Amino acid sequence: MSHLIAPSILAADFANLQRDIEMINNSEADWFHIDVMDGMFVPNISFGTPVIKAIKKHAKKTMDVHLMIVDPDRYITDFKNAGANILTVHYEACTHLHRTVQAIKAEGMQAGVSLNPHTPIAVLEDIITDLDLVLIMSVNPGFGGQSFIENTYKKVIQLRDLIDKSGSKAVIEIDGGVNDKNCLKLITAGADVLVAGSFVFKSENPSETITKLKNG
Numbered sequence: 282m283s284h285l286i287a288p289s290i291l292a293a294d295f296a297n298l299q300r301d302i303e304m305i306n307n308s309e310a311d312w313f314h315i316d317v318m319d320g321m322f323v324p325n326i327s328f329g330t331p332v333i334k335a336i337k338k339h340a341k342k343t344m345d346v347h348l349m350i351v352d353p354d355r356y357i358t359d360f361k362n363a364g365a366n367i368l369t370v371h372y373e374a375c376t377h378l379h380r381t382v383q384a385i386k387a388e389g390m391q392a393g394v395s396l397n398p399h400t401p402i403a404v405l406e407d408i409i410t411d412l413d414l415v416l417i418m419s420v421n422p423g424f425g426g427q428s429f430i431e432n433t434y435k436k437v438i439q440l441r442d443l444i445d446k447s448g449s450k451a452v453i454e455i456d457g458g459v460n461d462k463n464c465l466k467l468i469t470a471g472a473d474v475l476v477a478g479s480f481v482f483k484s485e486n487p488s489e490t491i492t493k494l495k496n497g
């Protein structure tokens with residue numbers, strides 16, 4: 282498949298959220314990437330289900346929700362009700378990851394698992410065929426606007442190999458520090474979905490920037 286672009290709402294102007302949502306609706310972006318942070322799993326707090334419900338009212342594209350929270354099992358139904366289509370949890374935050382993934386699917390959402398930069402791809406070997414998405418963090422989660430970690434390319438190649446060998450249908454999403462310098466290299470390595478926050482929203486023309494990333 283040709284790659285998808287998922288602008289991260291974390292970098293939007295929260296006082297003009299509807300304007301930024303319409304920009305994404307009218308752009309070549311494919312998904313809305315929505316970052317939930319609890320101040321425990323990551324050292325930052327973003328927003329929760331009331332804001333996601335408000336986004337859902339206007340968003341005309343897939344809602345890709347990335348949970349950076351401890352014990353996400355407590356809120357799976359709440360995120361479904363808020364409008365999530367894809368729900369991604371962190372490998373590092375789930376003691377019973379298989380159960381969590383099944384619970385997400387039982388709610389009719391696609392299930393994603395995210396890996397922090399220090400977590401090797403190999404930990405997914407026994408769950409890869411259950412996953413719809415793997416999100417490789419290319420920065421340490423918690424903040425937008427950080428620099429891309431170069432070791433990510435190696436992980437994308439390893440994950441592509443694991444997916445191909447296992448017959449998994451999971452797509453590979455990259456999150457953190459994505460820009461016009463690394464997007465083509467990431468796609469060539471095997472990435473399917475690129476998240477971009479600052480690079481899109483801090484640019485002069487966010488819609489054109491999305492097109493640029495879409496064209497590689």
Ligand code: DX5
Nearest residue numbers: 289422423425426458478479
């Ligand atoms: C970081 C978040 C990212 C973030 C990406 O913890 O998961 O989705 O919004 O922002 P940029 O593209 O600015 O690195």
Ligand code: ZN
Nearest residue numbers: 316347456476
């Ligand atoms: Zn994210």
